[in-house]
Amino acid sequence: MTGKNKIIEYINKSVSLTEQEEEIFSASFREVKIKKRQFIVQPNFIVKNRNFVLSGAFRAYVVDDKGKDSTIAFAIEDWWITDYNSYILQKPATMFVAALEDSTILEISYEKEQALKQENHKFETFFRIRAERTAAFMQQRIISNLTQTAEERYENFINKYPQIVQRVPQYALASYLGMTTEFLSRIRNKRVTKK
Amino acid sequence: MTGKNKIIEYINKSVSLTEQEEEIFSASFREVKIKKRQFIVQPNFIVKNRNFVLSGAFRAYVVDDKGKDSTIAFAIEDWWITDYNSYILQKPATMFVAALEDSTILEISYEKEQALKQENHKFETFFRIRAERTAAFMQQRIISNLTQTAEERYENFINKYPQIVQRVPQYALASYLGMTTEFLSRIRNKRVTKK
DNA sequence: CAAATTTCATAAACTACTTCATTTTTTACT
DNA sequence: AGTAAAAAATGAAGTAGTTTATGAAATTTG
Numbered sequence: 001m002t003g004k005n006k007i008i009e010y011i012n013k014s015v016s017l018t019e020q021e022e023e024i025f026s027a028s029f030r031e032v033k034i035k036k037r038q039f040i041v042q043p044n045f046i047v048k049n050r051n052f053v054l055s056g057a058f059r060a061y062v063v064d065d066k067g068k069d070s071t072i073a074f075a076i077e078d079w080w081i082t083d084y085n086s087y088i089l090q091k092p093a094t095m096f097v098a099a100l101e102d103s104t105i106l107e108i109s110y111e112k113e114q115a116l117k118q119e120n121h122k123f124e125t126f127f128r129i130r131a132e133r134t135a136a137f138m139q140q141r142i143i144s145n146l147t148q149t150a151e152e153r154y155e156n157f158i159n160k161y162p163q164i165v166q167r168v169p170q171y172a173l174a175s176y177l178g179m180t181t182e183f184l185s186r187i188r189n190k191r192v193t194k195k
Numbered sequence: 196m197t198g199k200n201k202i203i204e205y206i207n208k209s210v211s212l213t214e215q216e217e218e219i220f221s222a223s224f225r226e227v228k229i230k231k232r233q234f235i236v237q238p239n240f241i242v243k244n245r246n247f248v249l250s251g252a253f254r255a256y257v258v259d260d261k262g263k264d265s266t267i268a269f270a271i272e273d274w275w276i277t278d279y280n281s282y283i284l285q286k287p288a289t290m291f292v293a294a295l296e297d298s299t300i301l302e303i304s305y306e307k308e309q310a311l312k313q314e315n316h317k318f319e320t321f322f323r324i325r326a327e328r329t330a331a332f333m334q335q336r337i338i339s340n341l342t343q344t345a346e347e348r349y350e351n352f353i354n355k356y357p358q359i360v361q362r363v364p365q366y367a368l369a370s371y372l373g374m375t376t377e378f379l380s381r382i383r384n385k386r387v388t389k390k
Numbered sequence: 391c392a393a394a395t396t397t398c399a400t401a402a403a404c405t406a407c408t409t410c411a412t413t414t415t416t417t418a419c420t
Numbered sequence: 421a422g423t424a425a426a427a428a429a430t431g432a433a434g435t436a437g438t439t440t441a442t443g444a445a446a447t448t449t450g
Contacts, residue, residue, distance in 0.1 A: 062338060070341040072334070085331050094338075117323070121316045128312070128319055131326035132283050138333035139267070139279050143257060143289075145340050146265040146373050150407070170428065178341050183407055185429055231448095345437065365398065378437055380399055 003031045003054045003106050010052070010078065014129045015122045025123065028116055029106040034099045040081075040107075041097035047086040049107040053079050056103020057167050060095050061175070071176035074164050084134070100168060150179040151187050198226045198249045198301050205247070205273065209324045210317045220318065223311055224301040229294045235276075236292035242281040244302040248274050251298020252362050255290050256370070266371035269359050279329070295363060345374040346382050 001009075004026040011017065011025060034040060034056065041047055041060070051058075058081045060073040072095060075081035086093035090110060116123040144153055154177055158165050165173065174184035196204075199221040206212065206220060229235060229251065236242055236255070246253075253276045255268040267290060270276035281288035285305060311318040339348055349372055353360050360368065369379040 062342065064342050068342065070338070072338060072341070084334050088327050088331050117320070121319060124316060124319045124323055125312070128323035128326060131323055131330055135326055135330040135333060136280050136283050138330060138337060142333060142336060142340070143265070143267060145337070146267070146370070147257060147259050147263065169426090175341070180408060181428075182409085182430085186407095189429075364396085366396095375438060376398075377400085377439085381437095384399075 003104065004029070006054060006078075007052055007106055011126055015126050017122060021120065021122065024120075025116065028112040029108050032105050032107055034103045034105060036099050036102050039096055039098050040105070041083050041086070041093050041095055043094055043096065044092045046090055047083045047093050048109055050080060050082050050087055050110075050113060051075075051097075052106040052108075053077055053081065054104040054106060056105075057100040057164075058097055058103065059100050059168065059172050060097045061172075062095050069171075069175055070178075071172050074161075074168055074172075074176065076164060076167065080130070100172075145178060150177065150183060153177045153179075154184065154187055198299065199224070201249060201273075202247055202301055206321055210321050212317060216315065216317065219315075220311065223307040224303050227300050227302055229298045229300060231294050231297050234291055234293050235300070236278050236281070236288050236290055238289055238291065239287045241285055242278045242288050243304055245275060245277050245282055245305075245308060246270075246292075247301040247303075248272055248276065249299040249301060251300075252295040252359075253292055253298065254295050254363065254367050255292045256367075257290050264366075264370055265373075266367050269356075269363055269367075269371065271359060271362065275325070295367075340373060345372065345378060348372045348374075349379065349382055 007029060008017070008022045008026055012022075017025065029052070031054070040049075040051060040058070043062075053075050055077055058075045059071055060075075060081060060083065061069055061071045063069050073081060081097055083093040083095040083097065085091070086095070087110065113127070117127055118124075144156055148156065157173070157177060170184055170188075171181040174181040177184070202224060203212070203217045203221055207217075212220065224247070226249070235244075235246060235253070238257075248270050250272055253270045254266055255270075255276060255278065256264055256266045258264050268276060276292055278288040278290040278292065280286070281290070282305065308322065312322055313319075339351055343351065352368070352372060365379055365383075366376040369376040372379070
């Protein structure tokens with residue numbers, strides 16, 4: 001299946017498009033290959049694109065003044081990734097977004113997205129649903145951070161996203177879950193010896 | 196100013212409505228008085244309304260099996276509050292939402308909101324922008340949780356939301372920031388004696 | 391306005407998690 | 421294939437934040 005077909009299949013889960021609308025929608029995206037370790041977002045630049053992952057994996061993270069690295073998001077096939085604050089509010093990014101594997105994405109520019117939303121109610125609906133799902137997902141993460149211990153957050157994550165656990169380095173997962181890589185290593189080892 | 200006028204003023208910051216549209220929009224809301232300590236959302240019930248606060252203050256929180264109480268959100272005048280996951284996905288709530296003061300809200304039902312979005316592109320745009328802002332806000336909170344110490348999160352909060360600090364009990368603020376009320380008390384005292 | 395209840399402060403003992411330092415294992419590169 | 425580099429494991433010592441307990445202050449309610 002081509003990348004364009006994949007994104008059409010994706011949007012049709014939320015809104016149903018005519019053939020002509022499918023054409024307009026998919027024509028707004030550009031397919032781009034990204035090498036492992038390559039950046040698609042860097043701090044201080046205004047983010048131009050929203051990105052849909054066709055294949056591969058990405059990590060969004062911030063680095064504070066002490067050099068501490070915190071993972072904000074992961075994305076694999078069928079997920080979206082960007083610096084959300086920078087893209088939505090068109091202000092300078094605070095994150096890096098880097099490929100964890102050789103990847104292929106479909107990118108849509110801010111201007112094209114605005115045009116789509118303006119010209120057709122259905123596209124507006126699609127992006128509204130996207131934003132709602134994003135907010136719902138983030139709220140779940142906030143709740144997990146507030147209510148669970150490090151070990152519980154890890155258990156929760158491997159249950160919800162087993163495919164991701166396999167593919168991302170341990171230090172990245174640890175910093176996503178808000179703990180050190182050493183501590184996650186200990187949690188994992190404890191689990192193994194238990195069984 | 197009446198409550199209906201306030202919500203019209205609010206929506207006009209995002210999209211510009213005709214007088215007739217203003218009428219349709221404001222007619223979808225119902226003004227309700229809520230007494231201090233009264234609940235507008237309780238766990239296990241599907242949340243029927245999205246609520247705009249005209250006056251007063253609210254707190255959304257979860258209580259885990261050990262009885263630990265974690266604050267998920269606050270809302271004062273001009274903010275919205277509900278159990279977001281329950282409302283958006285129309286599944287049972289996990290939160291309580293309770294008034295911290297005698298309050299007045301404008302509530303809109305899920306069905307009415309759906310109807311508004313369907314019948315008029317502008318309303319769809321409005322709720323899309325709402326969802327985007329909500330997601331952007333939540334992502335900032337996730338970043339704060341991951342990168343800052345308890346003391347930094349508190350400093351950050353009083354800078355961003357000084358009006359809220361005044362009005363909510365310390366234990367609620369502490370559990371919003373992911374720390375115990377005892378620890379927040381210590382942070383506050385350290386600050387005072389420092390000066 | 392007095393009693394009851396809720397909220398806040400303080401302190402000592404404790405623990406979940408971090409930091410630092412070193413070794414082993416895995417991955418990347420010519 | 422062999423070497424360099426990155427990632428993961430392990431242990432020991434340290435610390436940010438919690439727990440438990442008690443009393444004082446503020447707020448609510450009859």
